[in-house]
Amino acid sequence: MAKTIYVLNGPNLNMLGTREPETYGHATLADVEKLCADTAARFGLNADCRRSNSEGELVDFIHEAHAKKAAGIVINAGAYSHTSIALHDALVAVQIPAVEVHISNVYAREEFRHHSFTAKAAFASLCGFGIDGYRLAINGLAAKIGAKAKS
Numbered sequence: 001m002a003k004t005i006y007v008l009n010g011p012n013l014n015m016l017g018t019r020e021p022e023t024y025g026h027a028t029l030a031d032v033e034k035l036c037a038d039t040a041a042r043f044g045l046n047a048d049c050r051r052s053n054s055e056g057e058l059v060d061f062i063h064e065a066h067a068k069k070a071a072g073i074v075i076n077a078g079a080y081s082h083t084s085i086a087l088h089d090a091l092v093a094v095q096i097p098a099v100e101v102h103i104s105n106v107y108a109r110e111e112f113r114h115h116s117f118t119a120k121a122a123f124a125s126l127c128g129f130g131i132d133g134y135r136l137a138i139n140g141l142a143a144k145i146g147a148k149a150k151s
């Protein structure tokens, strides 16, 4: 059976493509989720995409990934990346290889975006590639878990 990776998006990311295109581009969350599904499929993986404005629900998704034996997690926890010890602790607890993604280059923005709790719990972190960061993250995750590209 195909392995599943969870793609978790946090608060306000449902607004993608509707506001602040200079920071986040024109693609929508649906575009992100399709990109993730297509990229995962290249490696014979399923992408289970979830989004929530709620920190607790994001914690629940991480626990669910563990319960369902997910092979990896790609997470853009939005602003919770910079604040949430709960998300850090959940990622550490489940021991699932995780990659953090930010669409924007957080290091070229306000100082409060320069620290990330989720990055500390991830094996890799990407920022500034726009939504292509999700594709890059899945490629890196596939390499990490030994999923080979299908020909």
Ligand code: CA2
Pocket (backbone or CB within 6 Å): 011, 012, 013, 014, 015, 016, 017, 018, 019, 020, 024, 076, 077, 078, 079, 080, 081, 101, 102, 103, 104, 105, 106, 113
């Ligand atoms: O660059 C990223 O992906 C962020 O995770 C996005 C978060 C921000 O708080 C992080 O510092 C960096 C914000 C998500 C808000 O997304 C919007 C998208 C379009 C319009 C308005 C908000």
